[in-house]
Amino acid sequence: MPVSRAKASANYSLSEPCSPARKARKEGDATAALAGAAQKLEVIYEVPFQAHAAMEPLNCTADARADRVDVWAPVQFQTSSQPSLQNLRIETGKRLLSTPTFLGGGFGRKGAVDFVREAVEISKAAGAP
Secondary structure: OOOOHHHHHHHHHHOOOOOOOOOOOOOOOHHHHHHOOOOOOOOOOOOOOOOOOOOOOOOOEEEEOOOEEEEEEOOOOHHHHHHHHHHHHHHHOOEEEEEEOOOOOOOOHHHOOHHHHHHHHHHHHHOOO
């Protein structure tokens, strides 16, 4: 059942405030500055509720050749994806070239590289990219 923007906004305004953040640095006295300010402005900014879904479908081009595997995929975290891709290289026993492409919005889903593994398996079975 879809939730309206007004309903989502009302629900958020009823939620408990966040716990205070840890201070990394403190400069000046904001409370005193606001108390002595000649003009004060209080504003609440809101943005529409957004679904955390990728803006593009999961996709990957893989070319499993006799001597290497080439992969072009929109992986979200290139460095944290490396262990999974390294395991794939070890399993195939071939050199692996991974080329990250631009993301259309991953929101965490493209941190897992299961779709890359699937593309490599398909390429191996088809004998083509």
